[in-house]
Amino acid sequence: MSSIPPVQVYKKLLAVYGPQGWWPADSPFEMMVGAILTQNTSWQNVETAIANLKAHNMLDCELIASSNLQQLGEVIRASGFYMQKARYLQQFSLFYYNNSKRKGLSKWPTSILRNRLLAVHGIGPETADSILLYALDRPVFVVDAYTKRLFMRLEHFDYELGYDSIQHYFKQRLPESLPLFQEFHALIVEHAKRFCKTKPLCSRCPLASDCPTAMGSGAEINRPKHPDVD
DNA sequence: ACCCAGGGTCATA
DNA sequence: TATGACCATGGG
The missing domain is CATH 1.10.340.30 (Hypothetical protein; domain 2)
Structure with a gap:
């Protein structure tokens, strides 16, 4: 039951929501x-x-x-x-x-x-x-509460993992691209805000077919504890 | 009257 | 190193 790769999640979110153009600021x-x-x-x-x-x-x-x-x-x-x-x-x-x-x-x-x-x-x-x-245009993957929540739902890793571990997980699975990282984080936030609140019910979530906990099945599924493989 | 939000620091054990 | 308290407003 391998999870859908991060880059696939990115493509899907981009297709659904379109480019977000983050960060919203004048300078x-x-x-x-x-x-x-x-x-x-x-x-x-x-x-x-x-x-x-x-x-x-x-x-x-x-x-x-x-x-x-x-x-x-x-x-x-x-x-x-x-x-x-x-x-x-x-x-x-x-x-x-x-x-x-x-x-x-x-x-x-x-x-x-x-x-x-x-x-x-x-x-x-x-x-x-x-x-x-x-602000400084460095290709760095940002991990926030939404990122944790979404990818925990998608069974990529356990919620207990620390910041650096999660960042490393994405770093080794994504090409090092500034626009990719900028858009991906923005898309994760915009998506998770709408569909991955604390309730485990994701009705009508665009990722529902990829999300094991969607549609409020309530079923607890065994999750991988460590993302590190290599 | 709750619960939560695009975290981080500090005190304690 | 790992958990808990604390910071505080505004919207649902």
Whole structure:
């Protein structure tokens, strides 16, 4: 009962939903801000916060880095965890200011760049990879809660697997292509939002024929524990 | 009145 | 290293 290969899932999702054109942002910096603000938060709330930043003319690296913490928090309040995220935004903005100005941030190897991003307080694996993929054009596969949920449903792996294991799973099964990774992650999110909520019922899901848990059969099926083969 | 959302950090054992 | 608490708003 081998699972349908990731690239097939991609083709199917692309056929159903079409190109998503992610990430929705007017600039790389806006994209990065969005990546931080959307941590465990609905995108709708993030849109409100970003619109508010724009309304206050604060969607700027230097301005955020030097802004008053409380005031910044108020502006992004709608995104939730707003004081924590205000700190994260300042830390990141300082990092970006120090490194984007002809320091050659765009010339660093992806792995080095990733480590630098991870060293910023408030930036974990998913946020770092999102920034790499959508703001810095690095071919990196982003793993998020939707990715886990969808491919767990499709029986590719167990939900318990950590970030790096899951990323490696896709890395060894997909060609290293920037547009592929950009579209795939976007498609996974758009699809999972609609059809892979917490309930195990996927009526009318376009992937239903490939999804063992579709149509609410409720049947628990034995899943592979480790994706690593080679 | 719940449940959840495009995570990450920190304290504890 | 592995689990749990915490952060907090807005929509369903």
